[in-house]
Amino acid sequence: GAGVSQSPRYKVAKRGQDVALRCDPISGHVSLFWYQQALGQGPEFLTYFQNEAQLDKSGLPSDRFFAERPEGSVSTLKIQRTQQEDSAVYLCASSSSRDRAKNIQYFGAGTRLSVL
């Protein structure tokens, strides 16, 4: 695709609901990143995949957060039993092998999650 695509753009969830956020990286990009951006803050790293392998999940705030990329392309970030503090914009980024060497990541427009 032309860019990183994320869906949905907006998600409203009631506290306690489970949500799934989708990221379609740029075609052929082997690296995929998830970031969480709270209101008025910079993005914070959640997790990183290289192909289907999750190489770093040190930023996931709790065991309610789970990410997968089973075929090395599309990724899903799942949040179980959502809480109000989960309200944020969730950004996905991807990088090719060549761009990874330059440490360049391309971002999607994010999913804004509001937990009521």
Next chain:
Amino acid sequence: AQTVTQSQPEMSVQEAETVTLSCTYDTSESDYYLFWYKQPPSRQMILVIRQEAYKQQNATENRFSVNFQKAAKSFSLKISDSQLGDAAMYFCAYHTGTASKLTFGTGTRLQVTL
């Protein structure tokens, strides 16, 4: 821990003028990269400029340039001939040679006035 500090929550510049956004960082790494990203209301982070720490020469991309002071751990962004389309949040970010993640500052909101 690696940190990135942007001390200017908001800045304003008149169209066609020049503005400088500040950024400082803290690291013990010798191999790292610095970035400025722009985030318009559409929320998509757009790479503005990138600097490798081992390079002495300051990076330049058209109207955007940086002042990289390695000893002072300072990485400011200069926007020349400001345009209305430059209005956005600007984030300074840092990436080590070995880690996977970007570490971002808290951002500076740039307003461009007529």
